[in-house]
Amino acid sequence: xxxxxxxxxxxxxxxxxxxxxxxxxxxxxxxxxxxxxxxxxxxxxxxxxxxxxxxxxxxxxxxxxxxxxxxxxxxxxxxxxxxxxxxxxxxxxxxxxxxxxxxxxxxxxxxxxxxxxxxxxxxxxxxxxxxxxxxxxxxxxxxxxxxxxxxxxxxxxxxxxxxxxxxxxxxxxxxxxxxxxxxxxxxxxxxxxxxxxxxxxxxxxxxxxxxxxxxxxxxxxxxxxxxxxxxxxxxxxxxxxxxxxxxxxxxxxxxxxxxxxxxxxxxxxxxxxxxxxxxxxxxxxxxxxxxxxxxxxxxxxxxxxxxxxxxxxxxxxxxxxxxxxxxxxxxxxxxxxxxxxxxxxxxxxxxxxxxxxxxxxxxxxxxxxxxxxxxxxxxxxxxxxxxxxxxxxxxxxxxxxxxxxxxxxxxxxxxxxxxxxxxxxxxxxxxxxxxxxxxxxxxxxxxxxxxxxxxxxxxxxxxxxxxxxxxxxxxxxxxxxxxxxxxxxxxxxxxxxxxxxxxxxxxxxxxxxxxxxxxxxxxxxxxxxxxxxxxxxxxxxxxxxxxxxxxxxxxxxxxxxxxxxxxxxx
Amino acid sequence: xxxxxxxxxxxxxxxxxxxxxxxxxxxxxxxxxxxxxxxxxxxxxxxxxxxxxxxxxxxxxxxxxxxxxxxxxxxxxxxxxxxxxxxxxxxxxxxxxxxxxxxxxxxxxxxxxxxxxxxxxxxxxxxxxxxxxxxxxxxxxxxxxxxxxxxxxxxxxxxxxxxxxxxxxxxxxxxxxxxxxxxxxxxxxxxxxxxxxxxxxxxxxxxxxxxxxxxxxxxxxxxxxxxxxxxxxxxxxxxxxxxxxxxxxxxxxxxxxxxxxxxxxxxxxxxxxxxxxxxxxxxxxxxxxxxxxxxxxxxxxxxxxxxxxxxxxxxxxxxxxxxxx
Numbered sequence: 078x079x080x081x082x083x084x085x086x087x088x089x090x091x092x093x094x095x096x097x098x099x100x101x102x103x104x105x106x107x108x109x110x111x112x113x114x115x116x117x118x119x120x121x122x123x124x125x126x127x128x129x130x131x132x133x134x135x136x137x138x139x140x141x142x143x144x145x146x147x148x149x150x151x152x153x154x155x156x157x158x159x160x161x162x163x164x165x166x167x168x169x170x171x172x173x174x175x176x177x178x179x180x181x182x183x184x185x186x187x188x189x190x191x192x193x194x195x196x197x198x199x200x201x202x203x204x205x206x207x208x209x210x211x212x213x214x215x216x217x218x219x220x221x222x223x224x225x226x227x228x229x230x231x232x233x234x235x236x237x238x239x240x241x242x243x244x245x246x247x248x249x250x251x252x253x254x255x256x257x258x259x260x261x262x263x264x265x266x267x268x269x270x271x272x273x274x275x276x277x278x279x280x281x282x283x284x285x286x287x288x289x290x291x292x293x294x295x296x297x298x299x300x301x302x303x304x305x306x307x308x309x310x311x312x313x314x315x316x317x318x319x320x321x322x323x324x325x326x327x328x329x330x331x332x333x334x335x336x337x338x339x340x341x342x343x344x345x346x347x348x349x350x351x352x353x354x355x356x357x358x359x360x361x362x363x364x365x366x367x368x369x370x371x372x373x374x375x376x377x378x379x380x381x382x383x384x385x386x387x388x389x390x391x392x393x394x395x396x397x398x399x400x401x402x403x404x405x406x407x408x409x410x411x412x413x414x415x416x417x418x419x420x421x422x423x424x425x426x427x428x429x430x431x432x433x434x435x436x437x438x439x440x441x442x443x444x445x446x447x448x449x450x451x452x453x454x455x456x457x458x459x460x461x462x463x464x465x466x467x468x469x470x471x472x473x474x475x476x477x478x479x480x481x482x483x484x485x486x487x488x489x490x491x492x493x494x495x496x497x498x499x500x501x502x503x504x505x506x507x508x509x510x511x512x513x514x515x516x517x518x519x520x521x522x523x524x525x526x527x528x529x530x531x532x533x534x535x536x537x538x539x540x541x542x543x544x545x546x547x548x549x550x551x552x553x554x555x556x557x558x559x560x561x562x563x564x565x566x567x568x569x570x571x572x573x574x575x576x577x578x579x580x581x582x583x584x585x586x587x588x589x590x591x592x593x594x595x596x597x598x599x600x601x602x603x604x605x606x607x608x609x610x611x612x613x614x615x616x617x618x619x620x621x622x623x624x625x626x627x628x629x630x631x632x633x634x635x636x637x638x639x640x641x642x643x644x645x646x647x
Numbered sequence: 648x649x650x651x652x653x654x655x656x657x658x659x660x661x662x663x664x665x666x667x668x669x670x671x672x673x674x675x676x677x678x679x680x681x682x683x684x685x686x687x688x689x690x691x692x693x694x695x696x697x698x699x700x701x702x703x704x705x706x707x708x709x710x711x712x713x714x715x716x717x718x719x720x721x722x723x724x725x726x727x728x729x730x731x732x733x734x735x736x737x738x739x740x741x742x743x744x745x746x747x748x749x750x751x752x753x754x755x756x757x758x759x760x761x762x763x764x765x766x767x768x769x770x771x772x773x774x775x776x777x778x779x780x781x782x783x784x785x786x787x788x789x790x791x792x793x794x795x796x797x798x799x800x801x802x803x804x805x806x807x808x809x810x811x812x813x814x815x816x817x818x819x820x821x822x823x824x825x826x827x828x829x830x831x832x833x834x835x836x837x838x839x840x841x842x843x844x845x846x847x848x849x850x851x852x853x854x855x856x857x858x859x860x861x862x863x864x865x866x867x868x869x870x871x872x873x874x875x876x877x878x879x880x881x882x883x884x885x886x887x888x889x890x891x892x893x894x895x896x897x898x899x900x901x902x903x904x905x906x907x908x909x910x911x912x913x914x915x916x917x918x919x920x921x922x923x924x925x926x927x928x929x930x931x932x933x934x935x936x937x938x939x940x941x942x943x944x945x946x947x948x949x950x951x952x953x954x955x956x957x958x959x960x961x962x963x964x965x966x967x968x969x970x971x972x
Binding site: 110117118120121123126128129265268269270271284285287288289290291293320322323324325326328329332333335336338521522523563 | 679701728731732733734742743746798801802805806813814815816817819820822823917918919920921922923927931934935936
């Protein structure tokens with residue numbers, strides 16, 4: 078045998094022996110380490126830069142907000158704060174009392190840290206945070222544990238969206254902020270500061286980050302919630318360490334969960350994996366509701382999409398239950414409002430459920446009748462004189478012009494097969510009415526640019542996987558002020574009545590009054606349908622049976638309450 | 648043309664090509680559809696927040712101005728800051744590159760060694776059963792769909808049989824153990840390399856084996872092989888000392904270029920095995936419009952490929968004095 082062949086064979090022999098050697102002595106199982114699988118590496122631990130889901134997951138163990146969501150009611154509940162904020166309408170101010178707490182290095186969390194956080198955000202105008210704080214006129218530390226926020230004007234979102242933001246340590250960030258101020262572009266310098274060891278007051282502190290592989294967290298002995306009862310829950314944490322392991326593909330992550338390499342997959346699982354996971358006795362599957370919205374939007378700046386009746390006909394002919402049962406295999410629910418039904422306080426019940434419970438022929442008949450009543454016609458209508466549904470000719474607009482072909486943009490199937498399939502289904506259902514729609518998958522970035530940046534589109538299907546529980550997004554999505562490049566009003570919807578209600582809702586400090594306004598806004602949107610809500614998938618998660626105490630709430634079991642309560646089974 | 652003039656001319660050509668690549672990539676990325684900001688915002692952010700983000704990323708400047716900044720920064724060795732990591736892209740690439748080089752160069756070298764050895768043997772036994780079986784197997788291996796075979800190997804060797812890690816490059820638990828020395832850590836990396844290495848080698852070895860077989864068959868028909876036989880040399884000596892080294896030249900050339908291209912990594916291999924290399928970063932940077940990271944990655948690959956081409960050209964000219972371009 079020649080030299081290269083011997084080398085190769087020698088190497089093969091060596092590596093075949095290697096797993097035997099490695100797998101015997103080194104596998105260390107520590108029951109107090111919770112191993113969590115995540116899809117991608119967190120991009121950063123700089124709180125001012127983090128925009129991706131995995132960075133936020135890591136940071137949620139470290140930095141803490143004043144208030145968080147109660148798992149039962151989903152209303153805000155004190156977290157780093159000791160009690161609910163006290164509102165003074167005369168001064169338009171909120172007073173917040175902090176509970177005794179320490180940062181992970183043992184120093185005290187004080188009102189001064191809160192003041193510093195707000196001032197930093199306002200001074201640097203930090204994107205993602207600034208709009209939540211820009212209406213705060215002044216913030217002052219009344220004493221070591223009391224903070225007072227003075228608002229420029231009443232803002233209903235202050236408690237639900239502002240006070241739930243993280244507080245940072247002055248000790249950690251003041252030197253970094255001062256250094257950033259000396260640079261030509263202070264904001265860029267601040268957000269690009271490399272943070273290797275973030276200082277928080279949460280249940281865990283970062284121990285080390287192995288780039289591309291894992292993140293190790295150790296229990297923060299100074300965590301203010303340790304052994305405390307908050308929202309009727311006795312908090313831990315009951316594990317010593319948390320290990321985030323990074324998996325590039327869902328297939329491998331699922332195998333890792335089944336093999337016991339990880340205890341929880343903090344990652345939405347596709348329904349196709351459920352049968353296999355349910356067969357495994359060591360794995361438990363959790364199905365949770367999500368605050369999400371998947372919808373079809375029209376460009377109402379353009380004719381004929383500016384016609385409400387055309388949009389209503391689309392809603393009638395769209396079989397949302399088909400999506401839920403067939404495309405999403407039952408792991409979803411239909412949506413008949415922009416606000417998910419699980420958001421019970423803000424969701425309006427009394428809204429039209431277009432086409433619900435109707436057969437295909439009934440939907441076509443109803444949509445045809447609506448269009449005919451409003452001036453649309455066909456050479457060969459979808460429903461003949463005897464009431465039979467057939468193949469129609471192309472629809473003719475009220476102006477007498479035949480409707481031109483139009484495109485429904487969808488994300489590609491490799492990005493989201495569900496939305497791509499929905500586009501095709503809606504295309505077919507619209508064709509049943511003689512409406513010449515074509516579904517066209519497009520790369521997600523290009524789709525966003527066309528829809529959000531350039532407004533160069535006819536219709537689109539998009540979704541939000543994590544909608545805030547505060548319904549202020551209704552205002553973002555449909556207020557005419559946001560109809561601009563990169564604005565959230567992608568459909569270009571303009572309705573003075575809606576604008577008036579939306580503006581009023583921002584300053585409605587009485588929750589019941591605001592609820593009334595939000596309900597009315599939903600009614601208007603569901604009548605005019607700039608967006609047609611389609612469905613809302615469930616959050617599918619899986620965890621190993623080795624641990625219990627998961628807190629299942631809207632959004633799943635991957636949350637801070639779970640992290641503080643989960644414990645190894647005896 | 649003298650060798651020196653050849654090198655000079657080739658270098659100048661490479662500089663021009665590189666400038667074209669430099670400019671082409673910039674405009675390709677910036678004119679391609681997609682907006683990095685749209686991917687970084689959520690409905691809780693106001694349009695003003697999005698504008699702040701645009702300004703922070705420098706995307707509010709006109710394209711020509713951004714191009715001039717880009718050229719200026721390139722000349723000063725500044726490749727920019729990654730939009731997503733908020734860190735210099737050189738730092739991000741520098742962290743990932745050694746991992747890619749380790750996996751892919753090992754795989755290419757091993758595959759080349761195996762391909763040369765086995766290709767030589769099957770050519771020697773041309774027409775025999777071993778030749779038919781190995782040639783067909785090589786063809787099959789060469790055309791295998793890499794992610795499929797990678798997942799199959801993970802399922803069989805790591806999940807069903809066990810003993811191999813499912814993914815990654817290191818065992819976090821082991822590396823966090825202060826008792827683990829450098830030798831143990833090195834073995835751990837090797838342990839994690841096995842499955843990706845096996846997957847890549849199976850694909851590559853087929854390619855090299857087929858090239859070697861074909862080259863060897865050609866060499867065996869040369870007159871000097873006949874002369875060697877006439878001299879009474881042993882068959883083994885003729886195969887290994889006379890035909891083998893000459894026939895392996897095309898494989899060596901191929902390996903040289905493959906090593907250059909290996910810098911971009913096998914994005915699919917790295918994704919399936921969660922190997923923290925540059926291929927995964929490249930895919931991420933392109934799909935998320937992280938222009939600085941994507942541009943720097945492609946530029947780096949371009950430089951390596953251009954230099955590798957220059958080296959191969961010069962080597963050819965040096966080894967065979969008849970060659971002048």
